[in-house]
Amino acid sequence: MKFGADFVVNGAVSIAEYFGVSQSVISMTIVSVGTSLPEIVTCIIATIKKESDLAIGNVIGSNIFNICLLPAIGAVITPIHYDLSFNRSLIFLLLITIYLLVFDLFRNQRTITKHHGVVFVLLFCLYVSCLF
Template sequence: MLDVWLPLIVGLVLLIAGGDVLVRGAVKVAEHLGVSPLVIGLTLVGFGTSTPELVTSVQAALAGSPGIAFGNIIGSNIANILLIVGISAMVFPLAVSSSGLRR
């Protein structure tokens, strides 16, 4: 039991520590170069969310499974678009007149 949980916990701690070091370092470099905090945040979030998909797609392509890489790309884009549209609709719902609903 310990041979499963110990590497899992150590890996999670290392992942969190590495992510923290990466973000702090990127922010310091960007601030030194005069980049705005908004651009720093958007860039880090963009790379952070795309990296697992990139790794999965590259591993699938190298293993000779282009279908997995293709499905990963398509599924990720569909999920991202629908999540953004859904959250936007929840935050700022569109006002539609009743005559528009009857059509």
């Protein structure tokens, strides 16, 4: 696992250098999709088995871990510098979370339908393309 992490971090740094984009952009796209693969698999299996609350619970739970635990672990080892360019993404993330919170107020229903799913995926593509 240690080698795996080394490969990923080194790869991210050198890909960022090669394409002339910042490390933060690479980490927000390639690294985060790669390290989220276990969540993706768990979530999709849970939905196919029709255990939808397990799927959403897994997503929201791992979000809380990602937001609290990762910066915490990093900062406890050594204080980490925060790049101001992350603020845009942080606000975007907050907006999506708030949208989900008020989701049922708008439409009197609590189901995320296929249409929403398509919009979510398109929004993700748009977000990634905005980053570059």
